[in-house]
Every structure is written in C-alpha cells, then in structure tokens.
Amino acid sequence: MDHYGVFGNPIGHSKSPLIHRLFAEQTGEQLRYEALAAPLDDFAGFARAFFRQGHGANVTVPFKEEAYRLADTLSERARRAGAVNTLKKTADGGLLGDNTDGAGLVRDLNSQGFSLRGKRILILGAGGAVRGILEPFLAEQPAQLLIANRTPAKAALLADAFADLGPVSACGFDWQGEPLDLIINGTSASLAGDVPPIGATLIRSGHTLCYDMMYGAMPTTFNRWAAEQGALTRDGLGMLVEQAAEAFFVWRGVRPETAPVMAELRRQLS
Ligand code: ATR
Structure with missing residues (x-):
C-alpha cells in the first residue's frame, strides 16, 4: 500500500x-x-x-x-x-x-462564495504563514493587498519581495482608510489572547469578512473581537x-x- x-x-x-x-x-x-x-x-x-x-x-x-x-x-x-x-x-x-497552504485558503474562501478578484484586503502578520499565501492571493488579482505587522520592517520586506506579482504594500496596524472587504489574521496573536490593534472602522458591519488562520473549539480571540464589530467571521479549519x-x-x-x-x-x- x-x-x-x-x-x-x-x-x-x-x-x-x-x-x-x-x-x-x-x-x-x-x-x-x-x-x-x-x-x-x-x-x-x-x-x-x-x-x-x-x-x-x-x-x-x-x-x-x-x-x-x-x-x-x-x-x-x-x-x-x-x-x-x-x-x-x-x-x-x-x-x-x-x-498548498495558499491554494487551500483561496479555495476555502471561494467555497464560501468569496472571490478575491477586485477586493481590498488587509493581511495581519509577516511570518511564514503569511509568506505562504501571498503568491496564490495575488494570482487572484485583488485590487489592493496591504500587509501590517507588529514588526513593521518584516511587512515591508514581504511587500517588496512580492511587488512584481501585484498591488501589494506594507502599512501599520494604525492604518486608516475605507473599510476593507477581507481581513486575514495570519499572526499567532490569538494564541496569547491578543488582537492586533487595528481600527474598528476598517470593518463594515455585515460586509467585511474577518478570517483567522488559527482555529479552535471556541472562536479565536481575533474572531470574537471581529464579530463584536459586526464582521462576518471564519476560522482556519x-x-x-x-x-x-x-x-x-x-x-x-x-x-x-x-x-x-x-x-x-x-x-x-x-
Ligand atoms: P508563522 O510561521 O505561524 O507565521 P512566525 O513566523 O513566528 O510564525 O510569525 C508569527 C507572526 O505573528 C509574526 O508576524 C508576529 O509578529 P512579529 O513579526 O512582530 O513577531 C506575529 N505575532 C505573534 N504574536 C503577536 C502578538 N501578540 N501581537 C501581534 N502580532 C503577533
């Protein structure tokens, strides 16, 4: 066998x-x-x-x-x-x-009826988990892909490394702008019970999808916070x-x- x-x-x-x-x-x-x-x-x-x-x-x-x-x-x-x-x-x-990590995430989003094409997306984190999803994400042709990280220099390095594939740039957790279509939490902050300190105005109630790449028996810390702001949520299962x-x-x-x-x-x- x-x-x-x-x-x-x-x-x-x-x-x-x-x-x-x-x-x-x-x-x-x-x-x-x-x-x-x-x-x-x-x-x-x-x-x-x-x-x-x-x-x-x-x-x-x-x-x-x-x-x-x-x-x-x-x-x-x-x-x-x-x-x-x-x-x-x-x-x-x-x-x-x-x-297959990035393709898996894209497929999971697609199966929820969420297409990345033309969307404005914020990704939190700049470690291995985030690096693994950037190529498949940019292949779906989002309108804008922002990367924010606790250590900003790592987000800047990642954005530079993938800039030839599409509209990707780095920003801070304090970034302000129109509400986003999708926010991915690719940090391990939920493990420590933390939520990356992004503005609640980035979430449009009933529209923004917040996706935590972590999962567990209970909603993750990030998804609990996101749901309180009215976001749609999904975990990494x-x-x-x-x-x-x-x-x-x-x-x-x-x-x-x-x-x-x-x-x-x-x-x-x-
Ligand atoms: P992985 O392979 O799971 O991505 P990693 O490479 O260690 O693991 O990356 C962990 C990510 O979670 C990093 O982006 C890290 O931020 P730093 O680059 O500043 O270390 C982020 N992270 C971990 N704990 C965090 C917390 N409590 N708040 C915000 N970000 C956190």
Whole structure:
C-alpha cells in the first residue's frame, strides 16, 4: 500500500492523519498515512530514510523551510513561499516540493462564495504563514493587498519581495482608510489572547469578512473581537482541510470532497 505521512515536531495533535484517512475512505484510494515525529537535529536524514519506501509527505512546524531546502525541484508557489508543506517522490526518485497552504485558503474562501478578484484586503502578520499565501492571493488579482505587522520592517520586506506579482504594500496596524472587504489574521496573536490593534472602522458591519488562520473549539480571540464589530467571521479549519485536499490531489490526482471532512472535524472539536 502506498505510504504517506506528516513530518513535524511535536506532531501528536496533528489532524492530518484523520483528514487523509477520511479522504482515502471517500475516494477509495489505497494508502497508509501516519504522523511522524522527525528529529529536530536531522530532518533531512529522517526524510530521506522515509522516502526510500514512502510516496509523499506533508511537512509542518518547524520543518517547512528545511523541506524547501531538501526538495530537488520546487513548484512556483513553493519557491515564492520559501517553504514546502508537501513533498512528493517523482518518477525519477527525486523529491518535488510544493506548498498548498495558499491554494487551500483561496479555495476555502471561494467555497464560501468569496472571490478575491477586485477586493481590498488587509493581511495581519509577516511570518511564514503569511509568506505562504501571498503568491496564490495575488494570482487572484485583488485590487489592493496591504500587509501590517507588529514588526513593521518584516511587512515591508514581504511587500517588496512580492511587488512584481501585484498591488501589494506594507502599512501599520494604525492604518486608516475605507473599510476593507477581507481581513486575514495570519499572526499567532490569538494564541496569547491578543488582537492586533487595528481600527474598528476598517470593518463594515455585515460586509467585511474577518478570517483567522488559527482555529479552535471556541472562536479565536481575533474572531470574537471581529464579530463584536459586526464582521462576518471564519476560522482556519477550512484552510486546514483544503490544503490537505490540495496535497492529496498533488499525490493522487484525485480531488476529495472537503465539506464532510470539515463537518467531522468541527464535530470532534465541539
Ligand atoms: P508563522 O510561521 O505561524 O507565521 P512566525 O513566523 O513566528 O510564525 O510569525 C508569527 C507572526 O505573528 C509574526 O508576524 C508576529 O509578529 P512579529 O513579526 O512582530 O513577531 C506575529 N505575532 C505573534 N504574536 C503577536 C502578538 N501578540 N501581537 C501581534 N502580532 C503577533
């Protein structure tokens, strides 16, 4: 049976084995998928040993940059992200590195009836999670994409690195302007119970969609604040399932249905 896994450290709480098991059941694909704790000091050795038998792997914290360096070839979206979350053994025995995070987020938004084309968007954060979504976002041709970060220099660097792909610029959390169509929280501030200090006037009640890339049993701190301002909200569970579906497609050429898997995960969280 074809062998897949997710490499991370720690990895015990990963939802990926459950998601891919449900995808395999639903599509009838014959595969085995397991969570694998890679050693912090020898990711490359661990991954190479796995791929003597293995067919593909997801990669999560803290190994996405190491997987990027390990890959023999890279998709354009992975090259731009500077990070790899999906590895696939190619016919010649090499490793293809891909990044399905941004495509997963775009798909989740599209499935909610939200198209990015022509929209004004603010992204909060400038770490690896945000870097991973910028190329797929700009490919959808938004009207304006602003990046704000606690450390402003990192937002400026990211905006410069992607400026050739579309209308992206950096701004501060104190940016003032017309309300936005979409605000993405790509910071880990919700983990600390913090909300990036942006102005409530950036939200138009009943219109602005606030999307936290984090998720949990309860609404995230950011989404609770956003809902209080009248925003529509969505958390990152949909992105989690969609990035997995995109990886499944990269490996198997089959696109699973995501809605029943999201419903099952949501049920387990509650
Ligand atoms: P990831 O790979 O999840 O993006 P990361 O690269 O460590 O993780 O980035 C974390 C992001 O969350 C950064 O943008 C960070 O801001 P800084 O660049 O200023 O560190 C942001 N962040 C973390 N905690 C935050 C908080 N309490 N308030 C606002 N931003 C926060």
